[in-house]
Amino acid sequence: MERNSVTENFSREDYTVGWICALAPELAAAAAMLDETYAPPAVFQQDPNDSNVYSCGRMGQHKVVIVSLGAGMPGKVPASTTATSLLRSFPKIRFGLMVGIGGGIPAKIAEDSADDIRLGDVVVSVPHVESGGVVQYDHGKIVHEGQFVQTGSLGKAPTILLKAVQRVQAQHDMQGSSIPELLEKILQDRPKMAIKCQRPDAEDCLYQAHRCDARHLVQRPARDSDEPVIHYGLIGSADRVMLHGPTRDYLRTAKNIICLEMDAAGLMDKLSCLVIRGISDYADTHKSDRWHGYASIVAAGYAKELLTVVPEPTREPTAVELMPVSD
Template sequence: MFKVLDFKLLGLLRTIEICALVNVEEREESRSYLHAAKGCLYLHMTLQKFQDQATDITATNLLQKAIYEEIVRNLELVVNPQSSEQKRGESISGLPVTKKLSISSQTDHDSRQILPYRAIKPPAGKTSRPTSRDEFRLAILCVLPLEYKAVSFLFDEFWDDDYRSADGDPNKYTTGRIGRFNVVLVLLPNVGKVSAASTSACLRSSFPGVILVFVTGICSAVPNPGTDEELLLDDVVIGKNIAQYDLGRQYPDRFAMRDNVGDALGRPPKKLRNLLAIFETVIGRGRLERTIATYLQEIQKKSAGGKHPSEAKYQYPGALQDKLFQASYRHKHYLSPHCICKEGHEGELSMSVCEESRQLSCKELGCDDEHLLWRERIEEKRQLENEGRSSEAQAPSIFVGSIGSGDTAINSGEHRDMIAETHDLLAFESEAAGVWDEFPCCIVVKAACDYADSHRNDIWQDFAAATAASATKALLERYFNSNALC
């Protein structure tokens, strides 16, 4: 009886020892060891999965396939990841399978818990090609095609493999590598929080390993965000908090935003809060701004040297195109004497403006530059341009703070200032709230393309999109590593 107990105790101790070794390997990022160990434990489940997926395959081949995929291949990755991938392809192609097999290094029941393996850390700027959707850890979401295109220019490599998506997921994904990161790039089908939330939920379903999401693109800026600092077009705004400014109740005299605890979006994780705090320091901001400027020039060179240089839209529009009118000065007909635009008094919120004027430029309407506000930073940029230092003039500044997210676009300087002052906002956009709720580890990176007033135009959109994309890559390369994204 005691001998039986001794054997049982010895077996238990051996099991504990093996588990401890597996935990050590996991902490040291030796994922292949962990996967091989789990492959031994769950080999029977893998056999059943392969048997269900394939017909016309012998029991011997089935067993060989399961052992290789779940155990041997993971151990080979320790020695030579590239040769392992080549052997894997030869092994798969050599089997007499009539159905296409869905092969993964993980079993279905634990695919959300196991982190992707990294047998040998790749050299700086390089990473291995993912073998399945579960190995992607990072995603970038864009709402406009021009934002999506700008981010695409910063990919170092696109993966040709079609990783597909989960059943019921209508999203289309682009996958590739930015530096040492495997990235999923997503273009939202529509503008707004609902579309962003739906797309984010599907993203989580298809890529369960994603833990960090960037919402990258353009925004409408608050030119004087409660400080003496001037926020210009093309400056970068990084979201510290998200306020849903159009969620509330409309009273006869005012709109009251809901501020119940249950309605508020949660705070980002501590690591992100610490990171954002760095960018509120002079040193942290300066370093990031210099890196952004470098990547912005990279986009400009790539786009100008492409097959279709006429499509290159990432040149700096110039400080003279950065125009900020007085908040009360309306975008309306000033040259047409017979128009409803002439009715009412300047400065009245209810003053009538004809529909046609909303589609015309300031030049066509006769908006008077006498109502432009003087800004010191604009003068500094003009001086740099005059000295032939355009690369310095186009370099953006960084602002960290609250971003307003809503389905209602702000096209009024007066309303912009009232809402921004009430909720301490730096900018307005339309998707972040939908993503933030689904992915707590979310960084909103936007570049200003207009001032949320009636004089807004599209001149700055492409350039601002390129700046936001550059800021996203700068954040990744400087402040994150592939082992601990969030």
């Protein structure tokens, strides 16, 4: 069957993966990763309170429904509302993938390649110590002498996804990632996407946190390849854009956060979810849209790689059944 051809529709109960995006480039990247696109579910009457617009298709052996938060509507409240409506309209969703862009927090020691986050890399949320993978770093209380103390914790990704992440890590160690091949094929099939989704020619510049001008570039060794490096760790989520280098660096030092974004905190307790972010900026005053397309499509490429190793069960448990049990 021709890739991305529209075929007969399916029941809403056939869809088991919810893919959530926030921005238009992320939505385009997700749709481009589908192996087939499908018509809306048969006899599908959308709930009057569900304002989502869905795209349906197949990725590998999984039937996937893609949904966005809406133009100009980032943040945890729209994300929470989107997830709630998704589960109401597609009751057999097993888990969610929040896929898109994020701000990378670079390591201070750039020579350590494991921590050397650069533009176009991918960060995947995985549990660390007492955190489930996503940290709502602006949620807490002010205590003695004005000190801010973070309170509460968010849910973590379902075990089946965390095991799939480990499997993908092993595959990458043995044979590398298939993201470059996926990207090449997509740009061949859809040449118009190359305008926004090719790796930018712009230089990847990281500035010192306290001195954001061209005289204070951080000197980093050149990489052997332009292929994205995959990083695993904590992703910080808040209802505000981070444009401050010193605060960004503090979050890495104090909380082990390696990437920042604005939406995932609204999802984690509604839909058992893994967060995948392509790095489009360094969360400082040099933030721009230049890397959005490329960062979106490499994140989507990782998500597709992940789904290839997630088994499709004979009876699909629901998202509620897959929510991690509290310790």
